[in-house]
Amino acid sequence: MRKTLLVVMVLMMVCMTGTVLAKDYWGGPPEGTWIRGDEGSTVQHWDFSDPGLFGPEIVDNPYGLPFAEFDPPTGWVWGEWECPPELDPSGFVTGWHCSNEGGGTITLTIPNTDDPTGIKSIFMQVTSTKGYGATVSGNGGNPGGYTAGDWPTGKPAAGWSGPAPFGGSWYTYNNGMWIKPNPQSETITLTFPYCCVVDQIVVDTICSQDPVATQESSWSGVKALFR
Numbered sequence: 001m002r003k004t005l006l007v008v009m010v011l012m013m014v015c016m017t018g019t020v021l022a023k024d025y026w027g028g029p030p031e032g033t034w035i036r037g038d039e040g041s042t043v044q045h046w047d048f049s050d051p052g053l054f055g056p057e058i059v060d061n062p063y064g065l066p067f068a069e070f071d072p073p074t075g076w077v078w079g080e081w082e083c084p085p086e087l088d089p090s091g092f093v094t095g096w097h098c099s100n101e102g103g104g105t106i107t108l109t110i111p112n113t114d115d116p117t118g119i120k121s122i123f124m125q126v127t128s129t130k131g132y133g134a135t136v137s138g139n140g141g142n143p144g145g146y147t148a149g150d151w152p153t154g155k156p157a158a159g160w161s162g163p164a165p166f167g168g169s170w171y172t173y174n175n176g177m178w179i180k181p182n183p184q185s186e187t188i189t190l191t192f193p194y195c196c197v198v199d200q201i202v203v204d205t206i207c208s209q210d211p212v213a214t215q216e217s218s219w220s221g222v223k224a225l226f227r
Helices: 002-017 220-224
Strands: 041-046 058-060 067-071 076-082 092-098 104-111 119-128 133-139 147-151 158-160 170-180 185-192 197-208
Touching: 041 104, 076 197, 104 197, 119 133, 119 185, 133 147, 133 170, 185 197
Parallel strands: none
Antiparallel strands: 041 058, 041 197, 067 104, 076 092, 092 197, 104 185, 119 170, 119 197, 133 185, 147 170, 158 170
16 A cells, blocks of 8 residues: 555656656665565655755655755755756756855654664665765654664665766765664754755665664765765
């Protein structure tokens, strides 16, 4: 039922916008983890096609509406940029340019349902012209606080040919995170460098009794790709 709902929402967005949403490259979490539509899972896809919309263009989250916040508020400029058809068949993408010389952040708040015995696993993909750093924290009434970490997705960053704005290159990065116990909502903070353009962010999550992986992930390659 949830998979059918997601497909219908995708078709509605294509009809409403008249364009194809930028590439959701992996189409969901890595094989062997979970599948979109599994019980306890959510998906939220920010395409940034509307500068006044801070919720995702596509969402399947029964716990509430996720939203994005930009900081500093005056340090982000919305625009449209030319891109290769491999990234978007229309040849153009919309997104946000970090114009603040000190860099900036995009903070995602994703509603959930707290479960003191559960663990939240997250698979995120970001298409941008530069790399980023990411942290996750929990919100809710858990008196003991939250523990968070990374898990290795086994997926490399995907590179796209030009053109790209400001002499950069398009990449679709990915990373896995977990947080426990499962919070009432999770906050993902993405830190971007100056002059980075962010085309889209896709976040898949699932609440389960076991983490996807508990070892620390070495995704320094993502953090190091500040160009």
